[in-house]
Every structure is written in C-alpha cells, then in structure tokens.
Amino acid sequence: MTKESEQSKSTDPKYPYRSEKLLPREERVVRFLETLQEVLGAKIYNLPLETYLGTCAKCNNCAEQCQVYQASRDPHDLPAWRSDLLRKVYKKYFTTSGKLFGGLVGAKALTEEDIDNMVDAFYRCTMCRRCGVNCPLAVDNALITRIGRVILERLGFVPSNMTVSTRAQLGEIGNTSAIPKAAFIDTLDFLEEELRDETGIAIPIPRDVEGAQFFFAAPVSDYIMEADTLLGIAKTFHAAGANWTVSTENFDAINYGLFYSDADLEKILNRLLEAAHSLKCKTIVIGECGHSTKTALLFQKVFGLSEYRGMEIKSVIEVSHRFFAEGKLMFDPTKNPETVTYHDPCNLGRGSGIYEQPRELLKAAVMHFVEMTPNRKMNYCCGGGGGLVVVEDLHDWRMSTAGLKKVEQLRATGAKLVCAPCANCKKQLRELIQAHKLDMQLVGLHDLLGKAIVLSGKT
Amino acid sequence: MTGSEFIAGIFPYIAVALCLLSTAWRFVRWLSLPPHVKWTLYPVPEGIAGQLKYMLKEMFTFETLYKFNRRLWFGSFSMHMAMVGAALFFILYLGGWSTIFVVQLCLLVLVIAAIYIIGLRIYDKNLRLLSNFEELFNLAFLGGVAALGFAASAPHVPGSLRLYFLGLIELHPNTSVLSTVHILAVFLGGLFLIYLPLSKMIHYVSKYFTYHHINWQKK
Amino acid sequence: MPEIELAGKKYEIDEDGFLQELDKWSKEFAQAYAKNEDIEGQLTEEHWKIINYLRDYFQKFGIAPMIRKLCKDNGIDMKRLYELFPTGPAKGACKLAGLSKPTGCV
Ligand code: SF4
Ligand code: SF4
Numbered sequence: 093m094t095k096e097s098e099q100s101k102s103t104d105p106k107y108p109y110r111s112e113k114l115l116p117r118e119e120r121v122v123r124f125l126e127t128l129q130e131v132l133g134a135k136i137y138n139l140p141l142e143t144y145l146g147t148c149a150k151c152n153n154c155a156e157q158c159q160v161y162q163a164s165r166d167p168h169d170l171p172a173w174r175s176d177l178l179r180k181v182y183k184k185y186f187t188t189s190g191k192l193f194g195g196l197v198g199a200k201a202l203t204e205e206d207i208d209n210m211v212d213a214f215y216r217c218t219m220c221r222r223c224g225v226n227c228p229l230a231v232d233n234a235l236i237t238r239i240g241r242v243i244l245e246r247l248g249f250v251p252s253n254m255t256v257s258t259r260a261q262l263g264e265i266g267n268t269s270a271i272p273k274a275a276f277i278d279t280l281d282f283l284e285e286e287l288r289d290e291t292g293i294a295i296p297i298p299r300d301v302e303g304a305q306f307f308f309a310a311p312v313s314d315y316i317m318e319a320d321t322l323l324g325i326a327k328t329f330h331a332a333g334a335n336w337t338v339s340t341e342n343f344d345a346i347n348y349g350l351f352y353s354d355a356d357l358e359k360i361l362n363r364l365l366e367a368a369h370s371l372k373c374k375t376i377v378i379g380e381c382g383h384s385t386k387t388a389l390l391f392q393k394v395f396g397l398s399e400y401r402g403m404e405i406k407s408v409i410e411v412s413h414r415f416f417a418e419g420k421l422m423f424d425p426t427k428n429p430e431t432v433t434y435h436d437p438c439n440l441g442r443g444s445g446i447y448e449q450p451r452e453l454l455k456a457a458v459m460h461f462v463e464m465t466p467n468r469k470m471n472y473c474c475g476g477g478g479g480l481v482v483v484e485d486l487h488d489w490r491m492s493t494a495g496l497k498k499v500e501q502l503r504a505t506g507a508k509l510v511c512a513p514c515a516n517c518k519k520q521l522r523e524l525i526q527a528h529k530l531d532m533q534l535v536g537l538h539d540l541l542g543k544a545i546v547l548s549g550k551t
Numbered sequence: 552m553t554g555s556e557f558i559a560g561i562f563p564y565i566a567v568a569l570c571l572l573s574t575a576w577r578f579v580r581w582l583s584l585p586p587h588v589k590w591t592l593y594p595v596p597e598g599i600a601g602q603l604k605y606m607l608k609e610m611f612t613f614e615t616l617y618k619f620n621r622r623l624w625f626g627s628f629s630m631h632m633a634m635v636g637a638a639l640f641f642i643l644y645l646g647g648w649s650t651i652f653v654v655q656l657c658l659l660v661l662v663i664a665a666i667y668i669i670g671l672r673i674y675d676k677n678l679r680l681l682s683n684f685e686e687l688f689n690l691a692f693l694g695g696v697a698a699l700g701f702a703a704s705a706p707h708v709p710g711s712l713r714l715y716f717l718g719l720i721e722l723h724p725n726t727s728v729l730s731t732v733h734i735l736a737v738f739l740g741g742l743f744l745i746y747l748p749l750s751k752m753i754h755y756v757s758k759y760f761t762y763h764h765i766n767w768q769k770k
Numbered sequence: 771m772p773e774i775e776l777a778g779k780k781y782e783i784d785e786d787g788f789l790q791e792l793d794k795w796s797k798e799f800a801q802a803y804a805k806n807e808d809i810e811g812q813l814t815e816e817h818w819k820i821i822n823y824l825r826d827y828f829q830k831f832g833i834a835p836m837i838r839k840l841c842k843d844n845g846i847d848m849k850r851l852y853e854l855f856p857t858g859p860a861k862g863a864c865k866l867a868g869l870s871k872p873t874g875c876v
Contacts, residue, residue, distance in 0.1 A: 110785060139584040140765055143757040150681040151627070156619045172681050189749070198683040224592050226615040229754050230761035235590060257873040268874035275831035282839045313875035316860070319838035346874060390589045445593035469594060482875055484786055515875045 107211055109485040112255050114248035121202050125185060127246045131239060132186060134354075136394060141239065144231045145179045146187070148172055154223035154233060159472045159497035160216055171223045171233040174213045177206065178240050211249045214240040218480055218494060219351070220438040220473030237478070238351075245352045251483040254348045258356050262363070267312040267344035277340060279315050283322055290323070291547055295330045297322075300371065301337035306411065307368035308336055310379030311515035312344035318518065320535070321380055324542025325408055331422075331545055332415035336377070342367035345384040346515075351479030357387065358395040364388065365400035375404040377411050380513035380536050382439030383479070389444055407440065409513055409537060413449035416456065422546040428458040432540065433507035435464065435498075435521065436471035437514035450513060450537050457544040464501050472497045474512070476520025491527040495520060499528045513537040555734045558741075559726035563719055566741030573748035574756060581760050592766040602767060622671060623678075630664035630693075633657040637697075645716055651708050658701040665694030689752060696736075696743045703736040776802030788864075788871040792828070795868030807855065807862040817854055817866075819844055824867040834864050834872060 115123055131137060154171040155161050161169040168174070176198070183190030183199035190199030200206070219234040227233075244250065257268035265272060271279075280297050287295040298304065306329070314322055329336045342363055349357025368376045378385045385407045393401055415421050434454060440446040447468045455461050464471065475495030480486050486494075498521070502510055512521055513536055521534045552560075596605045608614060613631070616624040637657035640650040669690050672682045704712070711728035718724040729737070748756070773780050774787070777798045782790045787806065789795060800821055804813055813821075823844055827835045834840075837859050841851055855862035860876045 135585050136587045139581060139587050139760060140590060142584075143581065143761050143765075147751050147754040147757040149751075149754060150678070150686055151616060151620060151623055152677055152681055153616055153620045153623075155677060167677055167680050170677055170681065176681065196684045196688075198685055221592060224766070226619055228609065228613065228615045229758055230592075230766050232590065232592065232761075232765070253873070260873055269876060270833060270873055272832045275833045275835075278831060279836050279839070282836060286838070286842075311875055316834065316836055316872065316876050319836055394588050442593055445591070445595070447594065519875055 163496035218477030304337035306336035307373035309345035311381035320539035324538025382437035633660040661697035
C-alpha cells in the first residue's frame, strides 16, 4: 500500500469537506511550493498574480463587498486576509524583498498549519468577484482563491463531490451526473413528448445533426432537474427556425475544472470543443449555466486545441436574445402573471458581461418584473458559487452564511418567482428558499420564455 | 567633496534616475508578460473615453473608498491629493509663483494624513489584522519626508532654496546655500524616491495593468 | 465505510447515507430508513409506487429518471413529491430506493 492510499478517504474532522486522497501531512509543504513554482512558471497567471499579490493596499474595501464576510463577520472571511495566506508564501519564496526582510514585508515560511488554514479559507470564497468591482487597485481575490485551490488540489484537497463528478465526466460515461447514453436518449424522447403534449405541434430535439449551426450543451443536471428550461430552449430554437443539435455522445457543458484544476479544465473543455467540432458545428451554445459559459469563453483560446479556437461560443441567453432582437420570437406575457425578479449569476454577469439580454427577454415575456437591489455588477452571489453548491458538506454553511445576503435580497423583492439562468444558482436558490421558508419559487429564464412564447399561431 | 555636497549635489540625480529606472523596469516587466487567461470583469467602460473617465474619476475622488470605507478615505484621499498638490505647487513655485505656502499646507496635510492612517491601522481591528510592518513603515516614511520638508521650508523659505532647485534642474546645483535640515530633507526625499517603485506603492503602475490588461481586456 | 443498522440488519452506506449495493436493498431497508429522511410512520402505497418506479428505471437505465418524468409517469406533481419525500427527490427518494448517489449539480 502506498502512503497516499493509506491516507485516502479523509474524514479528518478538521477539514470542512471530504477529499478523496490526501498527501501525507509532512509532504504537503514541499508539494505546495513546487506547485506554486509550476503555476508561476506556466506564465499565464503571472501578470495577475504579481500585481494582485504585490500591490494590494490592505485597504479592506473588499470586506463590505463580500457576502460571506458580511454574514459571518469572521475576520478569517476578510477577502484580503484570505488572499494574504497565499501572498505570504509567494513573498517568502518568490520575491527578493520577502527573502531579505521576511515578516517585515509580510512574508512567512509555509507551515502545515498554514495549509490547513487555506484548505478552509479557499473554500469559503465563492469566487463571485463582487469584491473586485470596488477594489481601488482592481485586485481580484477570486483569482487568488482559484490559484490557491489549484495548488491545494495537488495536495489532494478538493471536495470529493467535485472529483467524483469530474471522473464520471472524463470517464466512459462522459458527464458529471453519470447519465448513460440510453437514459439520455430516453430523456430526450420524453421531452419531445412533453413538447407535443404542451403545444400540440411536433418540436424536435435534434440529435447528432452534422453541420447544424448551433451545437447545444446544457449543464447535464438539467436533464434530471430542469425539464422546463430545456423545453423552453427547444421551443425558442424552433420558433426562430434555427438549425441546432445536441450530441448524444457529449451533452454536458459543466466544467468543474474552473474551481480547482487547470489540467481537468483543459481536458473537459477540449472534450466539449471536440464534440462540436466533430459534428462540424460553428457555434457552441451553452445552456443556462454561469460557470461553464465563462469557462468556455475565457479558456477556449488558452487551453483549447488550435483547431478548435475558431468556433464561436455563446450563452443560450445571448442566442435567444438575438432571435428576439431579430423579431423571430413573440411572447404573450399574460402567461406569466406573477411578479418575477432576476438574479444575476456571477459568472454570467461579472464574468461574461450578460446583464441586459435576460432582462429584455423577461420584460417581454412576463407581466411584472422587479429588480433586486443591488443588481447587475453589484448583485450578491447566491452563496453557492465557485462550485461550493455541489459540496454536500458545506450545505449548512451555504444556508446559514454564504446565502444569507441573498435571502435578505430575495425577501425584499416581494416577488413570487426568482429567475436565475444558472444550474449552480438554481440549486442553491431552491435550497435557500426551502431552508428559509421564502414564499417564492425558483425558475429558469427559458422556463418563462417557453411558457409565454407564441408558436405559429398557438400559444 | 564633502558628504553634504554629495547629498545635495549628486544624490538627487541618482535618486531620480533610480526611481525612473525602477518604475520603467517594473512597467516593462509587466508589459512583457505573456497574455494571461482572459479574466475580464464586466461591465467594461465603453471605449477609451469611458475608461479614461472611470480612471480619472477614481484617481481624483477615490470613489470606491469613499463609498465603502469612509474612515480610510479621509486619510487616503487627502494623503494622495496632498502628494500631488505638493509636487504641483512646488513646480509652480520654482516657476516663479508665490505658491510655497500651498506646498507647506500640502506637506502638513501629508503628515497629518499619514499619522491618521497609521492610527486607524492600529485602532481598527480588521485593518490591524491585515497590516504588517511594511504598511506602517511606508506611511511613516512618507510622513517623515513630508515633515522634514515642512521643517525645511517653514516658517520662511529662504530665496536661496529656490535657487538651489533651479540649479539642480540646470545641472549646476549650488549646495553651499543649504542648511543642515535642507540637506536632511533632500536626503530623505531622495531615499523615498528610490524606495517608492521597489515597494508595494508601485500601485501607480500596477493599476494600469490590473485595469487595462485584466479587468478591461476585451478580446 | 460507514455502516448503518436498520431493523436489526447492517448495511454499508456512503458518507451521505446512500446504500452501496443496489441488490442489498430490501423493503425493510426502505421502511427503516424512512425516518432518517423525515418521513413519519409507515411508507404508504404512494411512496412504494415511487420507490418501485425509481428502482425499475434505474435497473433499466442505470440512473434516476428526470424528475418531471417521475412525476408524470406516477401522476403526481412536484409539490406532492416533496410532501412524500421532504428531503427531496434526488436525496430522499433515491436513497430509500437504494439508488447510488446522484452526482453533479443535482
Ligand atoms: S479592496 Fe483591493 S486593495 Fe483593498 S484590501 Fe481588498 S483586495 Fe486589497
Ligand atoms: S470573490 Fe466573492 S466570496 Fe470571494 S472574497 Fe470576493 S466577494 Fe467574497
């Protein structure tokens, strides 16, 4: 038995979440430093890392932006304090001033306890980037969190909920929810039946269509949880007369690599790009999902194989909005009489710049729309960002702390429906609504569009 | 050459040269790093005009701090403005205007602001947790330079001081006119110039990159 | 691997309480486990219908069905489903049916 497997299945009560395999304690410091060196050697993060780690003014402006700190008031949730965990190490081993002056300039030799602190801290940041909006120096603590997690992963620290899902995705089954192909096809058949029952017309969900313009990939959990979202998307494509397809080989857009590993991110991303490429599709349309949209948009040109770099990547929200702007979609808002509010998923808003399109669509498709305050670039994270929503061990913390600001915000709207076009947000908001007994329901954007859409004379 | 002749006659050139060189070095270093992962923070201000407007507004109001950290804003804003003010009005003074009293005022503000921020960093529990020696040292250094500068120019500025600086600019400084406190002020000021770009206060350069090359990266 | 003792029998479960082997499942397991999932008293006809449906589907496809399909095929709505299984379909119902833990964003 190797040392690693002896230590596998950590249930060490000190750690807030379970990881599958931990490096023995005494090997962690060395591996940590090696990995940090590797990250710096790869160069793609040097500019942000050097500027972020080198110049943060410790003004603490970020504290009042962070929904986690605002709920916990725990100094260990101060964004700058968390980032300092990595900053200290970086300074100590990779800067001249840190080597010369040590603690005087905030450098500190890494210990196993420091790593313990990071294991906790970097999974108490939802990587929402709200704190970046009002940082006078434009430091982004979320990227530091991400780098911290990438390093921790190499020590074995990564919630097993993420690694188990990623393994399913990169393995034979090919998706994070481990849905076999036959089950997927059965689900598509079922959805087509639903479409026929609802609309009275045959609306197909085209499969493996070579040369289709749009290659559609949803966060795969939608095929278990979000029938209405998928029905709405199928109706939208149909109404716009679009030539689209799903792949029965790879239908999962999720990429948890964003939350803990560049290596996994790269593999998952290329799987997706390859699936679209092999069907000769020009545009990849990502379903209602923030992190996978952002991952594909941000990393395509960095990690995507060169032959995949020409493909266009769009959120389904942008695509539907384009159809709408071109006059291809008609809505009957009386089908959605309840008051609806909109939650800006961090990765769609701050991360991808999608703010106005969903609002314009909603205003056309529902009777009463109210804004949440604050909104857009200042919207609060649902509390489940950064992949934390899938970490069962963090459920109670997500309900009591990370999502608290969101609950206050939701309550203040008085809306009956909260629309959040992101699989992560959907799960977290549903759980928040249940845990805090809010008198509202969660819906996806295309759920509402699908209800209101006018299809060839029928509604 | 005596020590004070060196400090007043040669050292200022060395300090300015090192300051410019280090600043340039850090700028070029960051400029030369390969394009990293796109990590835009939306919304990006529209066009060059929009970005310029955002930057100028932030630079001259410190709006982000003003909105969320008013206590620190009082100190930080006045400190930065006083720095700019001191430099600006000193240049005007050298140009023949009688603005030295504004310079003195700015230096005084600088001293008070530095003390105020040091106090706040010690008093406020969270700021204390985040601050290390470096933050306090930088403030004390800046405050010290300002204090010496003030002492060297108050209550009356001898006309010779202006001639010394004009001489510096024309490359033949007359160091004999300076008193000890003048020489000390020049020395400390020079040290600060050398230190500035090497310290984390390089944010006057890094800001360009964090905004333009990261947050506002379009492609 | 944690174990749970229900009605005098030991079962291997994972850390989240999901039964590790589908074929170890028994009606007693489901009944005895119900209380853990906030279901009071005896499982009703309606519960069994769902549980059996889930097991059949799982046997055939290796995964739980889309929730909408579960509801539709059993003639109930989401609200009723949550009344029957207060901890939710993905957790409560699948757990009682002895299915493996759903992964990903569900
Ligand atoms: S707001 Fe920015 S500069 Fe200020 S402490 Fe936070 S990260 Fe550092
Ligand atoms: S990214 Fe979000 S969760 Fe993380 S520190 Fe910033 S505001 Fe807090």
